[in-house]
Amino acid sequence: MKKTLLVKLKEIVGPKYVSDDLYVRWSYSMDSNIFDVINPTPPLMVVRPGTLEEISRILRLANEARIPVYVRGGGTDGGGSRGEKIRSSILIDITRMNKVLEVDENSQTVTVQAGTTWGKLNKEVEEKGWKLGFKGPYSGYGSTVGGSIAVQSNGYGSPRYGVVAEDMTNLKVVLPNGEILETGSAVNPSAKKFYRYCIGPDLAGIFIGSGGCFGVIAEVTLRLYPRAIDDAFGAYGFKDYESCQKCYYRWLKTREAEHIAWFAKDGLEVNTPELAEEGYVSLLTFVVEDQTHELVEARANLLNQIAKEEGGESLDAEKYAKDDWNYKFELLPRWAAKIGQWQWNCHMIPAGDTLKDLKAIMAFLDQREEELKKHNITHSTVSIAHKNAGHVSTSLYYDQSNPEAVDLVKKLSDKYAEIAITKNGGCNYWLGKIWYPYTIMRNPIYRKLLIKVKKAIDPNNIMNPGGLTLPCNLEEV
Ligand SMILES: Cc1cc2nc3c(=O)[nH]c(=O)nc-3n(C[C@H](O)[C@H](O)[C@H](O)COP(=O)(O)OP(=O)(O)OC[C@H]3O[C@@H](n4cnc5c(N)ncnc54)[C@H](O)[C@@H]3O)c2cc1C
Secondary structure (H helix, E strand, O other), X not given: OHHHHHHHHXXXXXXXXXXXXXXXXXXXXXXXXXXXXXXXXXXOEEEOOOOHHHHHHHHHHHXXXXXXXXXXXXXXXXXXXXXXXXXXXXXXXXOOOOOEEEEEOOOOEEEEEOOOEHHHHHHHHHHOOEEEOOOEOOOOOOOEHHXXXXXXXXXXXHHHHOOHHHHEEEEEEEOOOOOEEEOHHHHOOOOXXXXXXXXXXXXXXXXXXXXXXXXXXXXXXXXEEEOOOEEEEEEEEEOOXXXXXXXXXXXXXXXXXXXXXXXXXXXXXXXXXXXXXXXXXXXXXXEEEEOOHHHHHXXXXXXXXXXXXXXXXXXXXXXXXXXXXXXXXXXXXXXXXXXXXXXXXXEEEEHHHHXXXXXXXXXXXXXXXXXXXXXXXXXXXXXXXXXXXXXXXXXXXXXXXOHHHHHXXXXXXXXXXXXXXXXXXXXXXXXXXXXXXXXXXXXXXXXXXHHHHHHHHOOOOOEOOOHHHOOOOHHHO
């Protein structure tokens, strides 16, 4: 069976792009999260399609053979979205599908193959005089546009433009039976790809946050905005958390900032110790961009005024805000390179409750400080904003070769998710095993409907079986 599959896959994509070599399989055995560190799972074989037609033929083949399929973009998934059947799966690496297909000035959109990284997409649209609203997650040099739709990314640009799906107009998805589905305006063959909601219920929504369970996202269309000609930055230090929360809340409410980040005390101690030594407990930064100098100045003035009213002390914005923005997709990898392997627990919280959540998480960490020190685990809590929501996440940096450190990080991650979701009124946005016990599993009506949708779209359950906690045996439910 395996041999026949390999032969057929080679016929579809060419021998160069299929492998069941052990070293290849093991190099795809982990995404970037603690679950995969603890339990790496090599797929049965890896295939790297180059066209839509090839993806369609691979899925038809897998469906006929009832072989599980796992789709992989950049592999930067932080939550643990691999289902239970990876070891017997065909892993589709989508990263050869990395072309920017069309910048359509008329509809102010860009259509891109799903395996394109955010780094590449930002560069190409900017070269054509445009910019993206949502610009990508912090992992943007590695993560792909399709991966972000599949895990529902928040990130750069979110205070103003929202999560990735809020700037998405159309998707092209290869369904498990090989059919190719267009969503939004493109359902009408004579219409351009420019609008998401128009032809009836929004089917794109099924694939947003789908964790690779319903099909392969092959093309994505996103809105474009005119490239900014000027920018301004702000960085403020706060010596008490309450004033910082007020400023953060008011900055968010204006919707004027392209980006807002709140670095809490533990992050200052690790990344900017000079600020911690001066007694600051928070660093709050903003980025403003716009079409004219006057607009930039007016928006920056408003944010600066709010910061001063709330007691923020002006810091070096070039150093603390501009550098992070200009090298945005390098920020976390730079920290990780400095202080160790990384596990992040990002979630959303109503804007006005950000401090409550942040304090609860930091108090929990304080209680474990001795244990953390013993295993040389450092942490850094940051809140990057999203329109009306705060976003609290603590990065834990640890030594992957120390089993006790790995175990502790796993326990802490579980506990955070529990605190955030069950006590603080938060909500996950990316997916994965970290969140499932507190979200999908807890709502029987949502879960029942999701299983019905899965059965309708993927009756043979080939797409990431067990992902999203959906049952591996659909017959039983
Ligand atoms: C350093 C670092 C920083 C991060 N910062 C952020 C952040 O700021 N915001 C944020 O939201 N996340 C962040 N993440 C998590 C992650 O990078 C993103 O969510 C990212 O969007 C995942 O994209 P990917 O291409 O790496 O997906 P992968 O890890 O390859 O896949 C993730 C999931 O999506 C599925 N999938 C991937 N591609 C497709 C496709 N084409 N069709 C169907 N299913 C698919 C996979 O099967 C899997 O279930 C970060 C991760 C790291 C390591």
